[in-house]
Amino acid sequence: MTAAPALAGSAVRLADISVEFVRDGKPFTALRGVDLDVADGEFVALLGPSGCGKSTLLRVVSDLLAPATGTAEVLGGPPRQARVARDVGFVFQDSALLPWKKVIDNVRLPATVGPRRSRQMTGLTPEEALALVGLTDAAGAYPSQLSGGMRQRASIARALVTDPRLLLMDEPFGALDEITRDRLNVELLDIWQRSRATVLFVTHSIPEAVFLAQRIVVMAANPGRVHEIVDVPMPYPRDVGLRETPEFNRIVSHLRRALDSQR
Ligand SMILES: Nc1ncnc2c1ncn2[C@@H]1O[C@H](COP(=O)(O)OP(=O)(O)OP(=O)(O)O)[C@@H](O)[C@H]1O
DSSP states (O other): OOOOOOOSSEEEEEEEEEEEEEETTEEEEEEEEEEEEEETTOEEEEEOOTTSSHHHHHHHHTTSSOOSEEEEEETTBOHHHHHHTTOEEEEESSOOOOTTSOHHHHHHHHHHSSGGGGGGGGSOOHHHHHHHTTOGGGTTSOGGGSOHHHHHHHHHHHHHTTOOSEEEEESTTTTSOHHHHHHHHHHHHHHHHHHOOEEEEEESOHHHHHHHOSEEEEEETTTBEEEEEEEOOOOSSOOGGGGGSHHHHHHHHHHHHHHHTTO
16 A cells, blocks of 8 residues: 655644534534644544534534534645545445445445546555455455444445545444454554554544544533543554553543543
């Protein structure tokens, strides 16, 4: 896989972002005054109670939603520019593979549409992306023939074929059993280190956030806002043994208290 070109500065820069919805006929503030800088190549987790606006934040970054106030900059320009250039990849909780297409054809899909086609020579081929997530043998299967973990890996492979400089992941492993989730966490870190993409990763799991991220954005609800940003200074590569260390558990406890204090 080719390394993302080095960018000076931020991959994502949010300044004073607010998002308003109408819920039950009344105005509702989903995000208020969110400031966040994510450096190029950084792995940042978003953690917080249900409804605090984590997915809404990703939707602003991915240009699916325009904020009511504030400015968002993605890869040095407006979010729309990054979306149109297909520099942003997505992985959701539900893998959203097309059930009537084989795994390899699902993974090929982004490469067959849109302007990124001509850049495929510098990115991963669909076959390479499948190999990277360990699914070469499942290339000819249909999504319904895969386990949940395999479907999520196929979904990650699909996101990787556009060689995204920014990967947005919204609880991608939330529906998986703990053992599969732990394994995919290790695989994801491996992929991240090789791709040098920037990752914004939404999770409800404190240990998952600590294991993966360099920084954790703890959010609070009503209105959705940034409560605290916590550094995770442990070096990479990280392996499962990290979860047994006092440093890991100290950060987990700190985050648990930060989330409990919001109740
Ligand atoms: N299209 C919409 N219309 C009205 N309200 C919305 C809309 N989308 C989100 N909301 C509200 O905004 C708030 C934030 O939603 P969001 O999905 O971003 O939260 P979240 O932190 O990702 O939650 P969860 O962890 O449960 O997935 C919620 O209260 C939700 O009801």
